[in-house]
Amino acid sequence: MAVINFGGVEENVVTREEFPLAKAREVLKNETIAIIGYGVQGPGQALNLRDNGFNVIVGQRKNSKTWDKAVADGWVEGKTLFDIEEACAKGTIIQYLLSDAGQIALWDTVKKYLTAGKALYFSHGFGITFKEQTGIIPPADIDVILIAPKGSGTSLRRLFLAGEGLNSSYAIYQDATGRAKERVHALGIGVGSGYLFETTFQKEVYSDLTGERGTLMGAIEGIFEAQYALLREKGHSPSEAFNETVEEFTQSLIKLVAENGMDWMYANCSTTAQRGALDWRHKFREATAPVFRELYESVASGKEAEITIKANSQPDYREKLEKELADLRNSEMWQTGRVVRSLRPKS
Structure with missing residues (x-):
């Protein structure tokens, strides 16, 4: 982690130079990353992770437009594309990329598969920060982390294909395994971030909604x-x-x-x-x-x-x-x- 001076204020950031892609792959070599949701952020993050050499699967509702989109993007049913519950069961890292409303609606289903040692990943701090209203309260024996690209999933993918990157914030809400930091840094690099800057779930959602x-x-x-x-x-x-x-x-x-x-x-x-x-x-x-x-x-x-x-x-x-x-x-x-x-x- 590097300390960078931004206009007189020092911040912790993670760059590709100090945390290269090879290191990110090594950190996550035994992980299965399950992308739940294939709408706004899901496609860009999933495709970038796949192209960067990570073990990625997609969980989506069958017979939906987003399922068909996933198939069109090269995800194969039964190999890398599953219904949501099967993907949650297979994933050691569950990237919860449904809309905020979708996360609330599906929470009771997803939380059944959050067994000890897994990681629950968000790209928005909404569900956790406003947990009294959303009901999203993770179990205590998992990591809860966040990578929030500062732009749409479409922009994240376009910049990746152009050999560039979209800056992202990262946060750790819960470190149950002692590996939350290396997991979140590796995932941030894996999805194609330009650099990562540190925040909290609360600060991310306050700044994002504003x-x-x-x-x-x-x-x-x-x-x-x-x-x-x-x-x-x-x-x-x-x-x-x-x-x-x-x-x-x-x-x-x-x-x-x-x-x-x-x-x-x-x-x-x-x-x-x-x-x-x-x-x-x-x-x-x-x-x-x-x-x-x-x-x-x-x-x-x-x-x-x-x-x-x-x-x-x-x-x-x-x-x-x-x-x-x-x-x-x-x-x-x-x-x-x-x-x-x-x-x-x-x-």
Whole structure:
């Protein structure tokens, strides 16, 4: 483990240099990794582990779309693809990668197979942190660990295939075997992480729920909507409003930030843009700071977990969700975006 200075604060991180793939394989050479769930995180993590040479099986419901997806990805029924209970029985490490709602629903089934010495692996701290609401309380004689890639399973897989990596946090909730640390580090490297940084289950879920509702999804969509609506109100065309609100951000500026940071992006924009951005950032920070504080408090109090669990437990939740997503998809801004994307030059 290396100690790295991040802006004056030291943190423990694990890199591929100090924990190479060969070491990860050695640590897990006698383990069977059972991936339970093949939806958002499951495919990327399972395929990366398989390609990296680990012993991986997938557990999924038969006669489902995700079962068919697993078959299409090369998992073979009876060899590397099993129903959920059989996979849980075979696995020494159970990667519990169902949705939060799915984890709650299946917990009574999965916990029967959590025998002494096994490891229960999460990619989100939700079920454990809010255990009073989820009912997910692991037995005391197993390891409970977490690897949380900082992005979607699709991104994890794409970066892996490109020879890159997606940074992940790691946490140990319970070390019953004395091997939890080496297990979690090996799994983090195995799934294709760029580097691993240390956290706790609670901190992971607090930061994750805040980020998803904030700058990663909720806040950015809200800002997009506000600016697009204003430009349209002031007589700008849909194409102009979308390009100035979304396209330039996603196709140009954010890539410059990713390459070298915000200051470098500013330095590579016009002096007019620099001056305006430097001045107005303070107004936006002060305007949104109370909203972010309210959001974090809602997460930490368990209110967001309660809302999520209640919504997902409704029998018509999927139908309601699809309507909300359709409203977003069919809005003028994102219909304009569909056309703009179609007009991008093809390589």
